[in-house]
Amino acid sequence: MQVFRSPQVPRVMPGEFDALYDTDDALQPWYAQGVLHLLPTETSSCIHLAWQLRERDSHQAQDCLAIATRESERSGKALSLQEHWLARLTQADLLRLQARLPEASALLASLPEQDAPSLVLAADLQGVQAGIATGTGNFAERDQCLRRAAEWARQAGDQARETYYRAVLARLQVLRGQEPEPDIDARLQQASDGPAYVQAALQQLRATRAFRRSDYAQAIEAYVRCHQLALSSGQLHLAIIAAGNIGNAFTSLNDHDAALEWVQRGLDLALPTGWPSAVGSCQSQVGEALRHLGRLDLARQRLDEAEQTLRPLQASRYYAISLRYRAELALDQQQYTEALERLDALESRAESRDLAMDLRRSRALALMRLSRLDEAQQVAQSGLDDARHAQVGDLQVMAHMVLAQIARERHRQQPDAGQLVQAAGHLDQALAAASGIQHYAPPIELLDLQAQTNADLGRFEAAYQAAVRAGALRERMHGQDVTGRMLAMQLRYMTESERAESAHHRALAHAEAQRAEMAQQTSGTLARLGAIGQEITTKLDAPSVFAVLERHVHALLDARSIAVYLIDADGLTMSSVFDVEHGQHLPPHRIRLDAEESNAARALRERRELLVALAPDGSDPSQVPGTMRTLSALFAPLTVGDRVLGVMTIQSPLQNAYGEMERLVFRTLSAYTAIALDNARAYSDLGDAQKQLAAQEKLAALGALVAGVAHELNTPIGNSLLMAGTLQNKTDEIEAAMSANALRRSSLVRYLDDARQAAQLIHRGLQTAAGLVASFKQVAVDRTSEQRRVFDLALTVTDVVATMMGVVRKAGHRVEIDIPPGLEIDAYPGPLGQVLSNFINNALLHAFEDSSREGVMTIRARSTDSGWLALEFADDGQGIAPELLHRVFEPFFTTKLGRGGTGLGLSISYNIVEQLFGGRLRVQSSPGQGTCFILDLPRQAPLRPTEGEAPLHVGATAFAPAYASEGLPPPLPATGQ
Structure with missing residues (x-):
């Protein structure tokens, strides 16, 4: 495989990257020269670099370790003890992130703690073991590992590592409702003086403590700072978890739109990594946010995905939280027996106190729905007592609300005004607790309950105020008409543009097919090429395009190595989306577009085909050790009209492998590939646009329905109010006449006649309104649920x-x-x-x-x-x-x-x-x-058929690896060009 090797590569000697997580600034010399993807052949440099890239880019870290091993074997020089340990720790941490926990444990078992070459490595060994114990659910071992890690770091004089490990342990203690070590507060005060990775851990601790005391505004502020610091220090996993926790904080504040935005941001960061803990956690949090927004079917899909993703981590807290969200969804879907079964399964494994308190509230609600009111009352009261003791405000709100619902249910089964008074008291206490939480919006369900209870008690003014407040919150949550109209216009424009572009693509494909047909008269090879072109341009997803390409290209060309690169969203780099050498698929990598010596970048910049011939003795510095020796290479830009999508290359170990005919075949294949990939992207974008537009149309139709019913209700309700007012005035006149001893029989007869007519009109108007409301309720429920x-x-x-x-x-x-x-x-x-x-x-x-x-x-x-x-x-x-x-x-x-x-x-x-x-x-x-x-x-x-997987997008974001996310350092160039 051809690659450029620069003589100005900075050497990274042991000790330069000794931090647990180094900052982007520390790696900036590599980024500035644009050669980080070249991976230095000096083994110690590769291993230290792999340690720093283990979360920034796991694939690049694995490449570093592979090159270090290959270079050691080539030179015959064994790794030093320090290099051996650091390489094993890096590999174990990569396996941990992939949820391959038994393999990670077996790897660390070969590193006895007492044989560590340094106290710092002994500390980091305990830190990696703590991460593995987290995934296996061995929480006692996890805490012990963190304590040993902090102690080894203290003995090594590494205050940053010591503070980091103590902060991680303290956060876990806070989650269990315990007080952390006394000196942790002093370390919090010094957070601004430590490295970025230490500050991130301390901010996470500060956010967790704020979350526990229901100070969600401070929790969000600290989590956002933690998210930013984690990104800048290469802690991608922590950045993903922080984004999800920000979403959880907004959910606790009942700001579900903001919650969905943040958990989706976390999922966008997590998906390219493929880490089960990160991806599964974000999927479950997206499902929970959708549940709060009433999208129960979508919520169930996301939670099903999360349960499948987290299956290798069934003993972890991530999996427990996912199961808890499934129990909450079962409650919303009125599947109370299923909810109780899931809560029973969770009860014995609720390692953290916050989960245990949440489970009591959910259990009480499920028991109440199953008419087991005494059990529900006992569980709800126990949850309220715990929430008060822990001073968790929002859980107090929810516990009071459940107790109020239980009291109302008792009244429904056996009317008792005392139960209504008790329910009203609990609702007042819930609102009082809610008012003590900064930026907290009480649940709409709580306000609806208060309005209903006050109305049942005859407190109509209070009921009206609660209903108005609930309506305002509901309007704020769902008032998206203008946004919907703007989105509809945008999607219409996108659809029309994609349709025109698709027609253009078909014309281009037809022109290329005609060109191949003309060449068919002189070459049987070009006849096959035409058939390939017809097949490849009918594919509407990238994997199918690449499968056709790989299946046919070897019959036409000597392509021992073939790769396709597409331009990234930033417009500064391109990433490999298809890279095969001797039938083996290589990991994705990146190339900067301004790399002067890169033939791939040059072909893209100049928008022309390049034929490269290399020295036959293998002395060319562009050869990568351990890869195929390349003597001939072809590069061609992938263009559609005026737009360039990327570059395609084929390479051969033979001299002069590509003559005029081979270049013509390659040029035509490149044109077909460009058209097919652009068609795939256009088709995928069109499908997404139509789905979004259909959803907006449904919401708009429901809005029109509501407006129509409201208009229809105005007349009967208005007439009823008018007649009620008239009747009140007549009653006042009769009462005044009676008080003055001036009441006449004729006046009383006339009043009774008027009262009878008014009552009939009021009754008729309210009957009409009630019928409209009943019809609307049935239609509205059917429209929003699509239930069969x-x-x-x-x-x-x-x-x-x-x-x-x-x-x-x-x-x-x-x-x-x-x-x-x-x-x-x-x-x-x-x-x-x-x-x-x-x-x-x-x-x-x-x-x-x-x-x-x-x-x-x-x-x-x-x-x-x-x-x-x-x-x-x-x-x-x-x-x-x-x-x-x-x-x-x-x-x-x-x-x-x-x-x-x-x-x-x-x-x-x-x-x-x-x-x-x-x-x-x-x-x-x-x-x-x-x-x-x-x-x-x-x-x-x-x-209804099961929805399949979404088609693979072709373009800037479809193949972006983990480091393409917002806030990470500039992309790492690739190992091959």
């Missing part, structure tokens, strides 16, 4: 139409329903309601435009043979022109662009009917004769 159930088609359609009648009547039209009762269907009522709503809105916007007459929309259904039914929606409007009829279901097609039409409603309806219901949607229309949409639906919808 057996439902009566006539009742569901009536409910949907009732919620739309305010808009329909305002426009001067009407809806008629002709569906026989008892026509049942096993499907998804929510999406069906969305389809009908889209049809009604479409008719109001298009069918009755500029119409002064009353329009009629008719919904009819009938059962057909073989378990199907036909549902029709017809209007008597102006109809659709024949030239437009075949386009009505196309996304973004509308004749009202800029005047209220988005072109999405009928497209989404088509997808729901065809994909979700397994049915067919047709349209019939003639100008002036109205329009009829016909839905052929199976009486039993097919089972």
Whole structure:
């Protein structure tokens, strides 16, 4: 493999990188020269560098160790005892991060503590063993290892290491509700004087202590500082965990949008590493944030992924927290028996006191839902006592809320005003505890409970205030209409751009295919090339493109080594996304675009093909020891139109391996590969855009539904209020007349008549409002949950139409329903309601435009043979022109662009009917004769398929390794160019 070796590589002698985690500034000489990827062949330098890269870039660290071993074997010089120990510690820590704990333990077993070449290495040996014990759940051994590590560091005179290990131990003691060692506070005061990795550990301790006393504002501030310091000192694992804990703090403050943002940031950092503890922890935290936002299906997917990822760490705290989140999700999904089973499994393993207190609250809630009220009362009270003793404010809030719910449940089963008073007392105490937590927003559920309880006690003013406060919080959480509209516009632009770009790609692919077809007359090789081009350009994901390339390229060219590099997001480097040598896949690496001696970078900068021939005796300094000796190499930029995506290279150990014909074949393969990779990226981006837009359309439809129902409720409720006020005035007049002994029989008769009429009007208005609310509740629940159930088609359609009648009547039209009762269907009522709503809105916007007459929309259904039914929606409007009829279901097609039409409603309806219901949607229309949409639906919808994995993105972020994350040092150049 060809590589550039610079004579100005700075030598890293033993002792220069002796810190536990060094800063970016200490590594800056390597970054500044842009040659860190070259990996010095001096073994001690490689090993010390591997130690510093073990979390910054695990793959590069592994490469360093491999090169050190190979260089030692080549030179015949054995590693020194210090080099041997540091190499083993680095390898063990890499295995720990990969959750290969038995291998890591076996490796450390070969390093007796008493034989350590230095006290510092003895301390770090204990530190790595503590990390392994954390993953295996051996917490006593973990604490003992940390104590020994701190003691060895103290004896070595390494105050930074000693403080670091003591801070880690103190944080674990705080989690268990214990007081850390007395001198830790003094060390906290000196945090600004220590190295960055020590400051990060101390900030994590400070944040944990603040979190334990419910001071979430200070916890967030300390965790953010910890996150930044960890990134700057190469502690990527700590940075990921800190990001997740920031999300947890925002969750405790009931700021779930901010929580989701931070845990997603942590997941973005964790995914490229592949570390189970980091990835699984972030996946579970994303699931918990989604649960709080009400996205229960998505939350379950993330938590299932987390449980699978954390399976090698089942004894760890990470796995315990993931199981706890699953128990909370089971409670939200009303699966109380499952929740209790998960809580039982967790009870015996709740190593930290904070988990134990949380489990009591959840257990009490599950017991209450199962009507085991005495047990629930006992568990909830025990949790409240513990939360008070530990002074954990938010757990006190939740415990009081559970006790209030238990009291309300007792009142529901056996009415007792005393239970309501007790519930109100607990809710008042919960709000008092909440007010003592800085920046804490009380849960909406707590305010709703307070409003209901006060209303049941006749405290209507207090109930009203609590309801208003809950509404304000709910509006703040869900008021995203403007953002949704902006996202819809952006996604529409992206979709149209990708569609045009895809057409351009197809034209380019067609042109290349024609070129290959012309060459076919003179070469059978080029005939095969054309077939490869046709196959490769039909692939819409990167792995398939590379599989085709690897399968065919060896039959056309001598390509013992083949690699593809793509430009990174920063525009300064490119990363290998496909690199094979002698059939073995090599780890990913990076090259700076400004590397002057790199032929790959040169081919990209100059946007031209390069043919490189090297010295036959192997004396060229570009040869990497231990890799294939390269004598011939071809480099070509991957371009699509004016854009350059990266570089492709093939290399051979033969002299003059590439003549004119081989260069033509390689040039054509490079063009096909560029087109295929760009198509894959465009296809993936388009899919993502359509998913996001569909989700926004659902939210917008639900918002319109709510607005329509609110408008419809105004009239009956307003009339009822007016009549209630009139009745109050009449009552006051009668009372005054009676007090003055001036009451006449005729006045009393007239008053009774008026009162009777007012009561009838009030009763009729409230009955109308109650019916609308009942219909809306059913439709809204169905729309947001997409739950499958057996439902009566006539009742569901009536409910949907009732919620739309305010808009329909305002426009001067009407809806008629002709569906026989008892026509049942096993499907998804929510999406069906969305389809009908889209049809009604479409008719109001298009069918009755500029119409002064009353329009009629008719919904009819009938059962057909073989378990199907036909549902029709017809209007008597102006109809659709024949030239437009075949386009009505196309996304973004509308004749009202800029005047209220988005072109999405009928497209989404088509997808729901065809994909979700397994049915067919047709349209019939003639100008002036109205329009009829016909839905052929199976009486039993097919089972929804399991969603597969998202397609692999091709581009700047798809293949970015761990060091591409925000806040890490500049990227490390690659071992091969």
